[in-house]
Amino acid sequence: xxxxxxxxxxxxxxxxxxxxxxxxxxxxxxxxxxxxxxxxxxxxxxxxxxxxxxxxxxxxxxxxxxxxxxxxxxxxxxxxxxxxxxxxxxxxxxxxxxxxxxxxxxxxxxxxxxxxxxxxxxxxxxxxxxxxxxxxxxxxxxxxxxxxxxxxxxxxxxxxxxxxxxxxxxxxxxxxxxxxxxxxxxxxxxxxxxxxxxxxxxxxxxxxxxxxxxxxxxxxxxxxxxxxxxxxxxxxxxxxxxxxxxxxxxxxxxxxxxxxxxxxxxxxxxxxxxxxxxxxxxxxxxxxxxxxxxxxxxxxxxxxxxxxxxxxxxxxxxxxxxxxxxxxxxxxxxxxxxxxxxxxxxxxxxxxxxxxxxxxxxxxxxxxxxxxxxxxxxxxx
Amino acid sequence: xxxxxxxxxxxxxxxxxxxxxxxxxxxxxxxxxxxxxxxxxxxxxxxxxxxxxxxxxxxxxxxxxxxxxxxxxxxxxxxxxxxxxxxxxxxxxxxxxxxxxxxxxxxxxxxxxxxxxxxxxxxxxxxxxxxxxxxxxxxxxxxxxxxxxxxxxxxxxxxxxxxxxxxxxxxxxxxxxxxxxxxxxxxxxxxxxxxxxxxxxxxxxxxxxxxxxxxxxxxxxxxxxxxxxxxxxxxxxxxxxxxxxxxxxxxxxxxxxxxxxxxxxxxxxxxxxxxxxxxxxxxxxxxxxxxxxxxxxxxxxxxxxxxxxxx
Numbered sequence: 001x002x003x004x005x006x007x008x009x010x011x012x013x014x015x016x017x018x019x020x021x022x023x024x025x026x027x028x029x030x031x032x033x034x035x036x037x038x039x040x041x042x043x044x045x046x047x048x049x050x051x052x053x054x055x056x057x058x059x060x061x062x063x064x065x066x067x068x069x070x071x072x073x074x075x076x077x078x079x080x081x082x083x084x085x086x087x088x089x090x091x092x093x094x095x096x097x098x099x100x101x102x103x104x105x106x107x108x109x110x111x112x113x114x115x116x117x118x119x120x121x122x123x124x125x126x127x128x129x130x131x132x133x134x135x136x137x138x139x140x141x142x143x144x145x146x147x148x149x150x151x152x153x154x155x156x157x158x159x160x161x162x163x164x165x166x167x168x169x170x171x172x173x174x175x176x177x178x179x180x181x182x183x184x185x186x187x188x189x190x191x192x193x194x195x196x197x198x199x200x201x202x203x204x205x206x207x208x209x210x211x212x213x214x215x216x217x218x219x220x221x222x223x224x225x226x227x228x229x230x231x232x233x234x235x236x237x238x239x240x241x242x243x244x245x246x247x248x249x250x251x252x253x254x255x256x257x258x259x260x261x262x263x264x265x266x267x268x269x270x271x272x273x274x275x276x277x278x279x280x281x282x283x284x285x286x287x288x289x290x291x292x293x294x295x296x297x298x299x300x301x302x303x304x305x306x307x308x309x310x311x312x313x314x315x316x317x318x319x320x321x322x323x324x325x326x327x328x329x330x331x332x333x334x335x336x337x338x339x340x341x342x343x344x345x346x347x348x349x350x351x352x353x354x355x356x357x358x359x360x361x362x363x364x365x366x367x368x369x370x371x372x373x374x375x376x377x378x379x380x381x
Numbered sequence: 382x383x384x385x386x387x388x389x390x391x392x393x394x395x396x397x398x399x400x401x402x403x404x405x406x407x408x409x410x411x412x413x414x415x416x417x418x419x420x421x422x423x424x425x426x427x428x429x430x431x432x433x434x435x436x437x438x439x440x441x442x443x444x445x446x447x448x449x450x451x452x453x454x455x456x457x458x459x460x461x462x463x464x465x466x467x468x469x470x471x472x473x474x475x476x477x478x479x480x481x482x483x484x485x486x487x488x489x490x491x492x493x494x495x496x497x498x499x500x501x502x503x504x505x506x507x508x509x510x511x512x513x514x515x516x517x518x519x520x521x522x523x524x525x526x527x528x529x530x531x532x533x534x535x536x537x538x539x540x541x542x543x544x545x546x547x548x549x550x551x552x553x554x555x556x557x558x559x560x561x562x563x564x565x566x567x568x569x570x571x572x573x574x575x576x577x578x579x580x581x582x583x584x585x586x587x588x589x590x591x592x593x594x595x596x597x598x599x600x601x602x603x604x605x606x607x608x609x610x611x612x613x614x615x616x617x618x619x620x621x622x623x624x625x626x627x628x629x630x631x632x633x634x635x636x637x638x639x640x641x642x643x644x645x646x647x648x649x650x651x652x653x654x655x656x657x658x659x660x661x662x663x664x665x666x667x668x669x670x671x672x673x674x675x676x677x678x679x680x681x682x683x684x685x686x687x688x689x690x691x692x
Contacts, residue, residue, distance in 0.1 A: 052587045072590040079591050085584040089606050102593030152592070 002063030002155040009058035033203030078154035086133040093129040230356040263320030278353025296342035447660035486644030497562035505570035513578035566619035577611035613680035
């Protein structure tokens, strides 16, 4: 159990900069998720923590101890690799027992067996112990790799997409179970994923990475309701956030948003902005309601296509030259219908048209955080 | 309800099976092809046999030669009384050079070839691993230098080597031959094993490091067992090359450390060339590489690493 600190980590592979001045603070026992597209430097970050890659510059601290130049085997770090890295010459049992046979994490055979049985039972692979890795399916191998990490004590647990190769149903179960595993609960963990649902479900805090740099760190509510820029806003949510490009007009007392094609005009409770400021309006599909609602901002358009998603349906509405996705439980909608979309004023996100930065993220009313709906609660049927 | 469902499914599968039988004609072309005479297979077999005879004929010729008595050596018809006299003679040392028996050459060859391969493995396995895993300064040129030993003609260096060996007292010693054989065996082992190590994902050893093992342990417990097929293949190949080496023992040994390749030739040196003795010696010299190849055959399988990482 320990805190983990990364200070200005830079990692170059030749001319390629994989990590560019990364700062992270992970609290003791915290479950920290790194989210980002492939190539963002997530795995490189883990490897720098584990000592498998030496950062070009910067400092890694585990439990307050500077381990930047320490050998991997002295760092007391466990890691589950994305490609499993199972030892092909050993059986599943021997794979999982391998750390417990090392000098550093030695447990007597009887004790080791009981630990392994406990962990493998939780992971549902207890019946596979005598098999060889090559005889397992991808999902089973991934769970063996996870078991090998969980049987041993560690200050920091590094999990590199440990659920990516499970089938959808198993992934949902494992996602729920992973955090309830006692060892995971107590250990400082860094979890890498490109699946925003995993990040939201598991992360005490989430860091979004892009091209080797940190974009935003925060709780799931922070990232969902107060994304620092369009990149973060787009990273969360399915269907993706709707973006309507436009600009600010008539900055007399209050600002008004005008979409570029002139079809959307919305009064905004935004900080005063100069007229002519280019702005991208962000509307989450699940924050939009079909039909006119009192106290909400209306946008008019024509239904383009309707896709059923089990209990709900995704309706794409054409508004001028923009298409806006709306998720609704309503059933009496057909393409070609004229509809009004309503959105609560405080749900409207605004991004700087040039930089993509969130314009409204400062000075948000505190109540907004408490009202924040857990994104899982508005998930798919 | 459930049972009804199953019955319905069964009916459906029967229906689709029936449909398939109806729409797909019985595989006529395949059957007719089977019925005819397999000319293609016959031709291939015949060619294989022909090549087999062609390839093995020198060996057969040698066997015949080794069984012939001295006075029938140059006859080309196969009418003679087979005798093991040649074999007896080479082991008694009667036909040998300076009274050295063939057994001595044989043991010398075994000692220096096995010794050379062992030294090359001890040095070459870690070297190959280092070349595969790390880019270090001068690594590429070092690798190329090693390779260049294989394509530089041995004759080019043999005279200076002889001079140096005489100075150092390595002339006609086993140690001297084992040393010079590194030019043959080491490049081979390093280059072959490097590619085996490269095929291995480094994350296996990284995982071992995080599992509490140090680097030497990760290397020995995880990486080396996985390249055993490569180790067997390159070791065997290196042994055969060392065993067959002629120039080095020819120039760098006298009566003490002489090998079979040079020793077999000594039977041709006298007033009458003793081809039957040379043939017998060459045939016996064939045995160790053959036995070695057969005994490590089971290691020469690929696919040991299957299942390590996701496909």
